[in-house]
Structure formats: C-alpha cells, structure tokens
Amino acid sequence: MSFIVTFLNGLSLGGVYALIALGYTMVYGIAKMLNFAHGDIIMVGGYVLFVFISLTGQPILAIIIAAFLCSLLGISMEKAAYKPLRGASPLAVLITAIGVSYFLQSLAQIIFGAAPKFVIIADLGVITFGELVIPVYSVITLAISILIMIALSLFIKFTKTGRAMIAVSEDKAAAQIMGINVNTIITVTFLIGSFLAAVASVFYLLKAPNISPTFGSKPGIKAFTAAVIGGIGSIPGAMLGGFLLGIVEVFSNSVPAIAPYTDAIEFLILIVILLVRPTGILGKKRREKV
C-alpha cells in the first residue's frame, strides 16, 4: 500500500522536475544555450513568495507577483547577459550563464543572509483512504503540473508563436527568412521558462517550506539532468525525464540503505544514459555540417 503513496509522491516530484526541465529544454532548443541560472530563478521566486507572504499574508497575491517578477527576471537576464553573446562560442555563453547563476545566489545571500527562511504558503494536510495517507500537496502538484504541460503542448502546437518557436529551434536562419522575429521568440521562450520556474518554486515550498540562497541549485541541477536524460531540446523528453527522475529519487529515498546515495544514483543514471544514447532518450541526433 505504501508503494502507491510513494509512487504518487514520485510522480508529483517528477512533475515539478518536468516543469523546471521544460524551461531548460526550451531555452536550449531555441537559443542553443544552457541557461545555468534557470535554477536560481526558482530561488528568486521563493524569496519573492517569502517577502510578499510575510508582508501581505495573501498567498495567491504573492504567487502572482512571484510569477510576474520571475518572468521579468528571465527576460532581463537574457537581454543583459546572453543577448550580447549571440553568435559567440558556446563556451563563452556557458561561462556567462554560470556567472549569472553565481551572481543571483550571492545577491540573495547578501540581502537575506545564508540562514534558511521559513515560508508557509498554505497548510494542506492529508487525505486518508482507508490505510492510504496521501499528502494533498502531492495531488495538487501533480494535477497542476500536468495541466500546465498540456496547456504548453497545445500552445506550441496550435498558436502562431508556438509554431514559430518550433521553426526557430529547427533552423534559425530559415525561420528568419520566413519573417519570424527570432529575438522576440527567444524572449518569449525565456518568459515561459521563467514562469514555469516560478510555479515550480511554489510547489517546492509547499513540500518543504525552507528557503536559502542555494535553494534553486539542487532542483536546477536535477531538472537539468532530467532534461538531458529525456533528450535536451525535446519537450516530451523533458516531461519524461522529469517523471523518471522524480520516481527514482522518491523510491531511492524510501530505502534507508541507499537513501544517502540518491544524488549519486541519479547522476550515475545520467552518465549511463549519455553513454548509451548521447542525445538522451528522445533527443534527435544532429550531425554537424562543415
């Protein structure tokens, strides 16, 4: 019986990972860069929630403000740090992204201190079905993340902007010739990714209501792992990888003997998958042309 609850918890954690991984994978697919600072947007979202919940006491308002500010941060990050480097070597862009991540973490530590802050968004409790004790946040997290993923898939498939995004990720130059404004598309991508990260920060705080400056780095790295396992640049891949990693993590944590090695196991899975399929499970192989 506890298996079902563990599985549900795994799915819900996987849903959160998938939301974050979508941000990584979309930015990678469209801007062809690894946004290392994506995890830190989650951290910023968490601190915004902390500030506005302690100021106003209204969680819904705080969530809306957090989503807005995170999206704004994502766009400004792209404009300030990544846009000047468009066309430069991938190594340079990667190092800049690491710099941005480091900057956000340090800034948060100066403003809020290194000690964790306590944020309670809502006390949701548990549902009991006979012997089953299911935490409500797991159900809500899973439901909302699946809804968001469906909405995102529909958005990409059926709207003009969404299809433009696919076009840009396929071939930037050809998309430009077809009259697509690549800069706008990249901005929209960062906006969506950062918005998803803000949503993920809400779910994370529902689960464990502590926030510190390095709050975002662990889910960030895990979600990136998920995105790479699923095949970076592929949207279904990010969802698949996210759920896979979430389930592995929760099950590994539920076994006391291997619980301390959970992180190592997850990264080992990543290395093994990359060795077997260098582009991830659903990733497309791209041959480099000269």
Added chain:
Amino acid sequence: MKDKSKFKLKHFINYIVIGAATIIFTILNFTGVLGLSEQFLLEKITIAIILAVSLGLVVGFLGELSLGHAGFMCIGAYIGGKISALLSSSSLGTGLPNLLISIIVGGIAAAIAGVAIGLPALRLKGDYLAIVTLAFGEIVKTLFLNSSDESFGGPIGLETPRYDRNHLFIIGFVLVLVMLAIIQNIIRSKHGRAITSIRDSEIAARATGINVTRYKLLVFALSAFFAGIAGVLYSFSNYRVQCTKFDYNYSIEILVMVVLGGMGSVNGSILSATLITFLQVQLASILTGDLAVLQNIFYALVLILIVIYNNAPALKGFRETHNLKTFFSKLFKKKKEDVDPSLVKDDEAKWNRIPTKINMDELLSMDVKVTESTMKPDKDKGGSS
C-alpha cells in the same frame, strides 16, 4: 643572436619569476621574517596556481568546460591524505619521502578518475560534458560524505598528519615549477598544437588525422593529475580534509581565476590565481559573515563582464582598438614620435602608399568587368539585327 635570446626570455619568464620567488621566500623563511600567516598564504597561493593552470589546460587549450575540478582535487586530498596518514604510522614517519609518495599516489588516483570521466568525454562535448563533470564532482562529494568513520571519516572529515609548515610552501613552489615544465612543454610541442586545433575546430582536427579522443583523454588525465596534487598539498596544509569544501562553488572559483587570467594563457592563470588568493586572504578579516559574499558577487561580475568583453560579436572592433597590447604599443610608440617632427610623418605617409603587393582579387575582378562590357555590345548587336 639578439632575437634568439629575446625569444627564449619570453618563454622562460615564468620559470624565472617563480624560481626567484622561491629562492627569495626560502631565504626570508630561514632568516625568520615569514610568520605563520605568510607561510599559510604562500601555501594557498601555490595550491591555487596549480589548480588554475591545470584547469586552464582543459578550458583554455582544449576548449571544453570542466566543472568538476574540485572533485579531482577532493580525490587527491582524500587519497593522498589517507596514504600519508598510513605511512606516518609506519617507519617512514612524516618526512619528505612520505610527502612525495602521497603526492604521487594522490595525483595518480585523480588522474585515473580523470580518465574515467574522460571516457564519456569521447562521446560528449560542450554543455553535456560540463554537466557530466558537474555530476561527477557531486558524486565524489557524496561518496566521501557517506564513507565510514574508519576509511575516510564521513561527514567529520579525514584527519591528516600536517606536514612541517616551515617547508611546505617551498615544496609547493617546486611543484609549481615542475608542473609548468610539464604543461608548457606539452603545449609548445606538436601535441599542444594538436590540442589547440581541437579547440579551434574539432572536425578540422579530425580531418587532419589528429586522434581527438586520445588527446582529450590525455588533457583530462593531466589536468586531473595536477588537481589531485593540489588536493594532496591542501591536505598537508590543513589538519583535516572535509568534502564540503570541494563543492561546485570551489570549481567556479577556479574557473574565475582561469577566465580572469585569460583563457589559453598560462602566465595569466598564474597571475590571477596569485592575485585572487592574496585578495581573498586579505579580505577574509574585513569581510566576515554574510558580507563575505561580496567577494562572490565580485567574482560573478568579473566572470560575466570579461566573457562578454572578450567574446561579444558586437564589441569586436572595440576590442581590436582597445586592448592591453595596443595600449602598451601606443605607449612605446609615443616616445618615438615625440622625437620626430611632423615633417617626417608626411614622408612616411607617402612611402606607405606605394603598393608592395599585387592585389590578385582586384585584378581578377577587373577582368570580369571587361568581359561583361565586351559582352554587352555583342548582345545589343544581336538583338538589333
């Protein structure tokens, strides 16, 4: 002859400077001028130099990003520390042989890990490789954190026999010299050119018959070897090795040293490692608690601004006119110009205008124009008749 000696001096300047520093500090040490804190600072600087130059080999010369450098250092620190702890209880004691053996063993252990992580590197590159090395660093940290108390001390850390502080920094300097001799000789050999050609274009390198896989492995192993040695030095200069020290942030700190010094420049890495470590130690007493993070903000900004300045396509023209090299050459040119009056300048300008080279492109394009103009009347004639 003059040119030859100049050429040599340029290539050996870092040996000379570091060798001189070693001798000066050794003399100062024996006359008793250096206190404990200065010795500690020198140890830290030598460790930082070894780390920065070895990471620079991967980032600056091979053109791949490794975020697991602290992980290699961690392996070196733990394995080397353990070996020296075992040896010190045997007949060898804590003397120089102990130190040398543990440095070599620690370095080799890290190099083996480097090959192990280099093997996936054969298939991966760029962003994937960066994330795999990052994951590797985390795995190493997790493994040592969960080790048993008897083996590596777990979360408390491994207790290491500290080497005599009076001499450790001298050994550090000697190791820096040895590393420079190895790395610079490799970089300046045909192997080094092969490595830089992989950085510039892997496909072209492959096409010219360079064994890309072998060179990548070589660079990874070499870089890990020296990171391991830096780790052993670290374990000797501290009583205890704790894996929490070797986290992601530490890898970034080393990366900042490499980027600040200039990617692909050994001397730059040495300079920036010295400077950053010195500043860090000096600022440690001023910036305490959460303020210590101000340093990290500075690192982050340096990282972003330097990379944008050096790589942004829009700044290319600006970069060519405003860099240190042209700045210095302008400084020296001004001195010469001050002697010459403006009349001479005009003369020079005239001489410059005399073409010394035949511009083939221009000639060819002229030919094309001629044929076009001769074709056109023909066509007109054909149309009218």
